[in-house]
Amino acid sequence: MSAVVRDGVEDLEIGLLLEALFRRYHYDFRSYARASIKRRLVQARDQLGFSSISALQDSLLHEPTTLSRLLGYLTVQVSEMFRDPSYFRALREKVLPHLRTYPSLKVWVAGCSHGEELYSLAILFREEGLEERTIFYATDINPAALQAAEAGVYPLDQVKKFTANHQKSGGRSSLSDYYTADYGRAIFDKSLRSRVVFSDHSLVTDAVFGEMHLISCRNVLIYFDRALQDRAIGLLRDSLARKGFLGLGSKESLRFSAHAAAFLEFSREDKIYQRQDA
Known part of the structure; x- marks a missing residue:
């Protein structure tokens, strides 16, 4: 043949x-x-x-x-805590001052993989005094990934990189405050997920399930074709509260999306967008 x-x-x-x-x-x-x-x-x-x-x-x-x-x-399960530290610094310095004006907050980590980004956001919100007024939603289509995210256990040899990223992101504490080391593993404090809802959700087939103030959907859209990217971006737009924020991965953009007009480039270099008023 x-x-x-x-x-x-x-x-x-x-x-x-x-x-x-x-x-x-x-x-x-x-x-x-x-x-x-x-x-x-x-x-x-x-x-x-x-x-x-x-x-x-x-x-x-x-x-x-x-x-x-x-x-x-x-499903791609490659990530790290505080990946692209400048993104988390931009959230800390530019986005959270806006979110601080709300009495309660909803944050969605779409495609949460093994939970590294979720714990990064939970730590960031705790450091900035916003954790207690926030509900986090962590979703993925892979049940095994969701189970790993809920466990919050990572190889200890990854923590050096996690720690460096955390400091570069403007971390106000030591990352070691949030985990215990045990037999080559870093076990993150269960209190970090006390305000987290873990759920199966697909950007391909499922619908809007809430009104979010911040959606972090990073390094997911790059695996979709153009039509599916537009479908997902439309769903993310409809899931955002008025003037809510959307964070994408470093190689992702709304520039060629059919829904681009619905967003302002809030922080272009960090791929953070803000939903415009209708």
């Missing part, structure tokens, strides 16, 4: 598997950037020991345990 024909067959297999995943389990990856999805599915096929994408699909349909294993490859 020629390489061109083989690639064509593989692309067909991928399309069928994504359709099966949606119809069987209601996880919709059909509009994710295809090159990225293909790379991750090929990795899953090889590392999970299947001879083809079709064999992986067969297992997915008939062996429900395959789903959780596959989701680990399809």
